[in-house]
Amino acid sequence: MQSRRCSGEAPAWTALLPRSQPAWLLPRRALPGERLARTPSSATTCSQFVRVLGVFAVFMLLGTNALAQGPTGVGRTPTEEEIRAWDISISPTGEELPPGQGTSEEGRLVYRRQCASCHGADASGGSGPRLVKRDVQPDHPWDFGRILPIRAPYATVVWDYINRGMPLNREGTLTADQVYALTAYLLFINDVIAEETVLDAESLPAIEMPNRDAFARVPDWQPGKPRLAGYPH
Numbered sequence: 001m002q003s004r005r006c007s008g009e010a011p012a013w014t015a016l017l018p019r020s021q022p023a024w025l026l027p028r029r030a031l032p033g034e035r036l037a038r039t040p041s042s043a044t045t046c047s048q049f050v051r052v053l054g055v056f057a058v059f060m061l062l063g064t065n066a067l068a069q070g071p072t073g074v075g076r077t078p079t080e081e082e083i084r085a086w087d088i089s090i091s092p093t094g095e096e097l098p099p100g101q102g103t104s105e106e107g108r109l110v111y112r113r114q115c116a117s118c119h120g121a122d123a124s125g126g127s128g129p130r131l132v133k134r135d136v137q138p139d140h141p142w143d144f145g146r147i148l149p150i151r152a153p154y155a156t157v158v159w160d161y162i163n164r165g166m167p168l169n170r171e172g173t174l175t176a177d178q179v180y181a182l183t184a185y186l187l188f189i190n191d192v193i194a195e196e197t198v199l200d201a202e203s204l205p206a207i208e209m210p211n212r213d214a215f216a217r218v219p220d221w222q223p224g225k226p227r228l229a230g231y232p233h
């Protein structure tokens with residue numbers, strides 16, 4: 001269909017076009033014996049306008065694509081340093097543990113300054129969850145309560161949790177020595193290790209946690225498969 005914009009005199013913007021134009025901007029010539037429908041001047045203007053518009057659209061598309069992958073767009077490759085800073089997970093074997101060490105006595109001091117305000121002076125009774133086991137005769141480690149330094153299957157989990165998540169709102173501010181000391185303190189007040197035990201990258205993974213074998217085996221996941229039968233959470 002002929003648009004109204006394409007009829008009549010050449011509009012002012014055509015003055016910006018170069019005098020000698022590239023082949024893709026030139027109007028189509030009449031074939032032998034053919035009569036073009038419009039006068040040369042309006043036909044020229046119309047086809048030039050449509051072609052310029054088309055080329056502009058292609059450039060816009062290419063442009064936005066390139067921007068999306070460029071330095072100001074969405075996403076970029078992280079640097080080695082950034083990956084190292086994020087990569088703080090500690091596995092049960094503890095091979096990722098950093099150098100450092102700490103005892104329960106050192107941990108008690110750090111706890112008093114940085115943890116007691118939320119978890120209570122005696123590791124219970126604060127606004128945060130209690131961190132010391134209940135005074136009960138247990139049939140099972142779970143009977144002591146949902147206490148991480150008892151229920152965790154590996155002592156490295158306790159280290160990792162404190163290191164990545166505590167103190168709440170000031171995460172990442174503890175030194176490796178402080179995390180070893182706090183882990184020693186929490187494991188000591190829960191009777192998992194002796195008071196004088198020195199925790200470091202070697203002794204920590206060697207601790208046998210009381211709840212080590214009491215976790216249900218996670219079933220192999222398949223699409224649409226329901227949760228573990230009888231799982232309460």
Ligand code: HEC
Pocket residue numbers: 111114115116117118119127128129130131146147148149161162166167168169182
């Ligand atoms: C500002 C309050 C606050 C401070 C300070 C704080 N915690 Fe916590 N902590 C919490 C809260 C709240 C949770 C529960 C988080 C959750 O379940 O998601 C928690 C959870 C924990 C747990 C896991 C408890 C469990 O059994 O699941 C441990 C271990 C712990 N904190 C250790 C520490 C240590 C060690 C410090 C000091 C370095 C500390 N926290 C400082 C508020 C705090």
